[in-house]
Amino acid sequence: MELTKNFEPAAVESKWYKHWLSQRYFNSKPDSRPPFTVVIPPPNVTGVLHMGHTLNETVQDILVRKARMSGFNACWVPGSDHASIATEAKVVGMLKEKGIDKNSLTREEFLKYAFEWKDKYGGIIYHQIERLGCSVDWDRTTFTMDDHYYKAVIKVFIDLYNKGLIYRGARMINWDSSAKTALSDEEVEYKDLIGKLYHLQYKLDTDKETYIRIATQRPETIMGDTAICVNPHDERYAHLKGVYAFVPLINRRIPIIFDEYVDLEFGTGALKVTPAHDINDYNLGLKHNLEVVDTINEDGTMSDAAQIYVGEDRFVARKKIIKELEEKGFLTKEEAYSTRLGYSQRTGVVVEPRISTQWFVKMKELAKPALKAVVDGDIKIHPGDKFLATYKYWLENVKDWCISRQLWWGQQIPAWYDADGKMVVAETLEEAKEIFHNQYSILNPTLTQDADVLDTWFSSWLWPTQVFKGITKPGNQEVKYYYPGSVLVTGQDIIFFWVARMVMAGMEYEKQVPFKDVYFTGMVRDKLGRKMSKQLGNSPDLLVLIDKYGADAVRFGIMVSSPAGNDLMFDENSLEQGRNFNNKIWNALKLLKMWEARQLGDGSRESGDGSRESGDGSWESGDGSWETGVGSTGHNSQLTSHDFAIHWFQNRLYKVKSEVDELMKQFRLSEALKTIYSLIWDDFCSWYLEWIKPGFEQPVDANTYSKTINYFEELMQLLHPYMPFVTEEIYHLLKEQRDDLCVKQFSAVKEADEHILSHGELLKQVITAIRDGRHKNQLKPKEIIKLFIETDNKENYTSIESILNKQVNADGISFTNKAIANTIVVAVENDKFYLQTDKELDTLTLKEDLLKDLEHQKGFLASVEKKLGNARFVQNARPEVIALEQKKKADAEDRIKTIEESLSTIS
RNA sequence: GGGAGCAUAGCUCAGUUGGUUUAGAGCAUCUGCCUUACAAGCAGAGGGUCCGCGGUUCGAACCCGUGUGCUCCCACCA
Numbered sequence: 001m002e003l004t005k006n007f008e009p010a011a012v013e014s015k016w017y018k019h020w021l022s023q024r025y026f027n028s029k030p031d032s033r034p035p036f037t038v039v040i041p042p043p044n045v046t047g048v049l050h051m052g053h054t055l056n057e058t059v060q061d062i063l064v065r066k067a068r069m070s071g072f073n074a075c076w077v078p079g080s081d082h083a084s085i086a087t088e089a090k091v092v093g094m095l096k097e098k099g100i101d102k103n104s105l106t107r108e109e110f111l112k113y114a115f116e117w118k119d120k121y122g123g124i125i126y127h128q129i130e131r132l133g134c135s136v137d138w139d140r141t142t143f144t145m146d147d148h149y150y151k152a153v154i155k156v157f158i159d160l161y162n163k164g165l166i167y168r169g170a171r172m173i174n175w176d177s178s179a180k181t182a183l184s185d186e187e188v189e190y191k192d193l194i195g196k197l198y199h200l201q202y203k204l205d206t207d208k209e210t211y212i213r214i215a216t217q218r219p220e221t222i223m224g225d226t227a228i229c230v231n232p233h234d235e236r237y238a239h240l241k242g243v244y245a246f247v248p249l250i251n252r253r254i255p256i257i258f259d260e261y262v263d264l265e266f267g268t269g270a271l272k273v274t275p276a277h278d279i280n281d282y283n284l285g286l287k288h289n290l291e292v293v294d295t296i297n298e299d300g301t302m303s304d305a306a307q308i309y310v311g312e313d314r315f316v317a318r319k320k321i322i323k324e325l326e327e328k329g330f331l332t333k334e335e336a337y338s339t340r341l342g343y344s345q346r347t348g349v350v351v352e353p354r355i356s357t358q359w360f361v362k363m364k365e366l367a368k369p370a371l372k373a374v375v376d377g378d379i380k381i382h383p384g385d386k387f388l389a390t391y392k393y394w395l396e397n398v399k400d401w402c403i404s405r406q407l408w409w410g411q412q413i414p415a416w417y418d419a420d421g422k423m424v425v426a427e428t429l430e431e432a433k434e435i436f437h438n439q440y441s442i443l444n445p446t447l448t449q450d451a452d453v454l455d456t457w458f459s460s461w462l463w464p465t466q467v468f469k470g471i472t473k474p475g476n477q478e479v480k481y482y483y484p485g486s487v488l489v490t491g492q493d494i495i496f497f498w499v500a501r502m503v504m505a506g507m508e509y510e511k512q513v514p515f516k517d518v519y520f521t522g523m524v525r526d527k528l529g530r531k532m533s534k535q536l537g538n539s540p541d542l543l544v545l546i547d548k549y550g551a552d553a554v555r556f557g558i559m560v561s562s563p564a565g566n567d568l569m570f571d572e573n574s575l576e577q578g579r580n581f582n583n584k585i586w587n588a589l590k591l592l593k594m595w596e597a598r599q600l601g602d603g604s605r606e607s608g609d610g611s612r613e614s615g616d617g618s619w620e621s622g623d624g625s626w627e628t629g630v631g632s633t634g635h636n637s638q639l640t641s642h643d644f645a646i647h648w649f650q651n652r653l654y655k656v657k658s659e660v661d662e663l664m665k666q667f668r669l670s671e672a673l674k675t676i677y678s679l680i681w682d683d684f685c686s687w688y689l690e691w692i693k694p695g696f697e698q699p700v701d702a703n704t705y706s707k708t709i710n711y712f713e714e715l716m717q718l719l720h721p722y723m724p725f726v727t728e729e730i731y732h733l734l735k736e737q738r739d740d741l742c743v744k745q746f747s748a749v750k751e752a753d754e755h756i757l758s759h760g761e762l763l764k765q766v767i768t769a770i771r772d773g774r775h776k777n778q779l780k781p782k783e784i785i786k787l788f789i790e791t792d793n794k795e796n797y798t799s800i801e802s803i804l805n806k807q808v809n810a811d812g813i814s815f816t817n818k819a820i821a822n823t824i825v826v827a828v829e830n831d832k833f834y835l836q837t838d839k840e841l842d843t844l845t846l847k848e849d850l851l852k853d854l855e856h857q858k859g860f861l862a863s864v865e866k867k868l869g870n871a872r873f874v875q876n877a878r879p880e881v882i883a884l885e886q887k888k889k890a891d892a893e894d895r896i897k898t899i900e901e902s903l904s905t906i907s
Numbered sequence: 908g909g910g911a912g913c914a915u916a917g918c919u920c921a922g923u924u925g926g927u928u929u930a931g932a933g934c935a936u937c938u939g940c941c942u943u944a945c946a947a948g949c950a951g952a953g954g955g956u957c958c959g960c961g962g963u964u965c966g967a968a969c970c971c972g973u974g975u976g977c978u979c980c981c982a983c984c985a
Contacts, residue, residue: 003944005945006945006947190983197985214985215985216985217985218985229985261984262984262985263984263985265984266984266985267984267985268985270985271984271985272985273985274985278985279983280983280984280985281985339983339984339985340983342983387911389910389911389912389980390910390911390979390980390981393910393911393980393981394980394981397981492979492980495980523979527918527919529978560919560933560934561919561920561933561934566913566920567978567979568919569918569919571918571919571934573918573934573935574919574933574934576947577933577934577947579947580945580947580948581947582947583945583947583948584944584945584947584948586944586945587944587945587948588944588945589944590944590945591944591945592944593944594943594944666923670920671921674921674932674933677933678932678933685944685945686949686950689944693944696942696943697943768950768951771950771951772950772951772952774950774951775938775939775950775951775952776951776952778939780939780940781939781940781942781949781950782942856929859929860928860929863928863929864928867926867965867966870965870966871965872964872965872966873965873966874965875965876964876965876966877926877965877966878926880926881926881927881966884926884927884928885926885928887927887928888927888928891928892928
């Protein structure tokens with residue numbers, strides 16, 4: 001089979017994804033294995049996946065695939081969120097384009113359009129999740145407006161109402177006058193800007209023509225003023241006790257009240273109190289029993305109560321009122337003032353504080369167990385405790401949650417009203433009537449349902465439970481098996497919106513935490529550090545990236561630059577690195593395929609072709625009796641060297657496998673990936689394959705070949721959770737496989753032999769040092785050298801002779817016990833290497849380099865000696881630290897001696 | 908205004924109870940290679956006042972204090 005020049009992801013990706021689906025590898029049913037449950041943070045149904053989702057989904061897939069390959073029954077539930085405000089806004093916009101006004105439709109008609117819209121665009125995110133290779137159980141796909149889910153939300157509402165945890169009340173809320181809905185505090189975004197502060201004078205109701213001055217940013221609200229407030233300690237106003245003032249333009253008579261809330265320093269020291277339009281004024285109004293005059297309609301226009309400019313938009317009215325105030329002499333001063341304004345996260349309009357009747361959840365009691373779960377460590381937050389403090393603070397200071405939204409897209413609040421305004425809460429009209437009958441003795445009343453729907457988060461907080469029908473069928477087999485989930489992966493920005501509330505719902509309805517670990521990913525920014533957003537247009541299209549680089553490369557790119565919990569600077573550069581990594585692996589495959597054709601069956605070695613059957617991960621190198629340096633010369637030195645390489649790489653694998661396990665346990669996924677990357681690229685490709693590579697068109701012995709194939713398989717398995725497509729493809733190309741990598745179980749981690757590993761490190765160091773010596777002396781790669789080694793441990797080198805020869809292009813190794821004149825001298829630890837060449841050496845440069853090194857070594861020696869000469873150090877430091885310093889000293893002295901010797905050989 | 912975090916190579920970051928040779932990786936840069944798996948590559952190299960200052964200690968990138976600069980969260984003074 002002819003392999004292409006480079007790895008070509010497109011066909012491979014769709015082939016394997018289809019295959020995995022057809023084998024139902026991603027589908028989970030309760031069984032005797034331990035579960036590993038992950039519920040996807042459901043993306044907005046009409047949205048597209050942005051890079052933040054890509055990061056989240058990739059992280060989840062890595063954890064899920066790793067668990068699936070480690071004996072767990074992995075279950076990853078996909079789904080989407082109806083996202084009431086965002087989706088309704090989109091549907092309204094779509095209707096507008098068609099020339100349809102939402103207000104001309106009935107609720108039913110509108111919902112029909114909304115569901116059509118959802119069916120049309122809701123598939124996009126699922127397609128993207130699929131292209132990314134996510135191993136989700138598609139049979140479990142859940143939408144937060146599915147029938148069962150809708151019922152669960154209603155059921156919970158009724159339950160909390162009956163427990164007294166949901167109430168209806170008049171409250172100051174954040175009002176979005178464009179969407180005509182209340183917003184939660186979290187949906188308001190504040191922006192700094194320069195506004196204007198207007199100083200107005202209100203005429204006092206006294207005999208004389210006297211005024212009191214106030215300052216306001218919002219002159220259009222003066223018609224809602226019901227008091228003027230000053231500080232009781234303010235001497236300027238002490239004489240105004242019991243005095244009244246008149247609101248300009250409309251001449252309403254209002255009292256002057258006294259409260260310490262007012263800041264003496266700010267403005268004029270007198271505050272106009274407008275309870276209907278400011279949260280602080282509202283609280284002041286409650287305290288002083290002030291009248292509430294609501295002068296602004298729900299669409300942001302002036303109301304009848306304003307008396308003037310009725311029906312005009314609030315900002316238009318502001319301009320006109322300023323003009324009129326000025327003309328009539330009430331405006332005394334205008335000044336620039338930097339302030340913060342709240343904007344609706346959804347529609348972008350300025351949020352209007354407004355009195356409104358809304359539904360609320362009492363949070364205090366629900367918050368307690370949710371706080372305890374995290375404080376007690378039942379839920380562990382990663383990374384570290386970075387977010388613990390924020391989580392705690394929010395729950396300790398939690399405020400009641402406004403859950404009603406003036407929208408149609410969502411779960412309609414199950415409250416029923418009769419003509420007199422009597423209200424009951426019930427799931428159906430019939431039940432409501434029954435309750436009316438029982439409670440009020442009213443038979444068959446005409447009831448209307450509350451028009452509002454519930455906040456989207458009021459459905460999302462049930463997600464970990466209800467995807468397994470835990471609310472609608474409490475205690476069912478599935479929820480008992482899968483709940484609580486193993487890990488929740490989400491963005492740190494929704495820690496309050498979602499994470500804390502899921503914990504509350506979980507504690508309330510399942511009596512245990514919804515997940516054991518929470519992994520917070522950072523925000524994805526562009527490479528300039530800016531948040532990715534539609535407005536900036538700096539968020540790339542995921543599918544375009546996958547087409548360009550391949551899904552594995554995208555996954556690699558986003559993971560390699562993603563330290564846990566920190567923001568990620570997204571740079572396409574890293575995707576390119578991922579693509580190059582694919583190719584590197586692909587090319588290693590091509591090399592092995594070349595060897596496959598010309599293997600050498602070697603009867604003297606224990607494993608012929610038979611060993612190729614040992615695909616169960618249990619191969620061992622020979623009989624395990626590794627002996628260094630025995631019979632290491634002559635014709636079989638190559639085989640001995642191969643044994644070394646095989647033994648060394650086996651142990652590198654053991655070592656890295658346990659490192660990766662440890663890193664992944666700590667959710668340090670980026671580091672685990674880098675570790676695997678380096679094992680494959682550096683240790684496997686750059687070192688191991690070069691060490692065992694046969695000469696040009698020479699055969700490779702069967703044992704080496706089969707071991708190498710097995711290592712390659714193990715590497716692919718190790719990498720598979722990160723890069724599932726390329727690894728599965730190569731696993732099957734390496735040899736005929738009966739199984740799939742996707743579900744191949746990891747073998748137990750074995751302890752590595754540190755001795756062989758450090759021998760390998762020494763070899764690498766020696767090769768690099770000699771190559772550096774060659775390079776510095778302008779020896780061309782093709783120029784052959786003779787190598788002399790001065791060492792106390794000859795067997796270190798005899799066992800790897802052929803590797804060393806090949807890697808430094810030497811034509812033979814000899815040992816010596818003294819310096820050799822006119823050679824390039826290289827030192828590694830205590831061993832010296834003399835590179836002899838026919839080429840004329842640049843002695844000047846050689847000398848310079850040696851002198852530079854000498855200086856460095858002397859400086860180092862001096863610092864060590866200083867340390868050892870310090871009596872207090874010798875007294876206080878631990879013995880092993882002192883021993884180490886003594887070794888440093890001895891080594892440095894040795895090196896200095898070597899350098900001086902070498903210098904003396906240079907004429 | 909209150910709180911949290913960060914500051915290490917040109918960039919992005921490691922550095923796991925203070926001591927493993929005067930600090931590591933990837934990317935980028937430079938030098939030499941079209942060596943038959945791979946130029947999307949190979950071999951090598953250079954590059955750091957560990958933000959400033961002060962302290963604790965025999966010893967500090969690491970602990971303490973302080974200053975500066977950035978980021979985030981919370982609150983929302985008319």
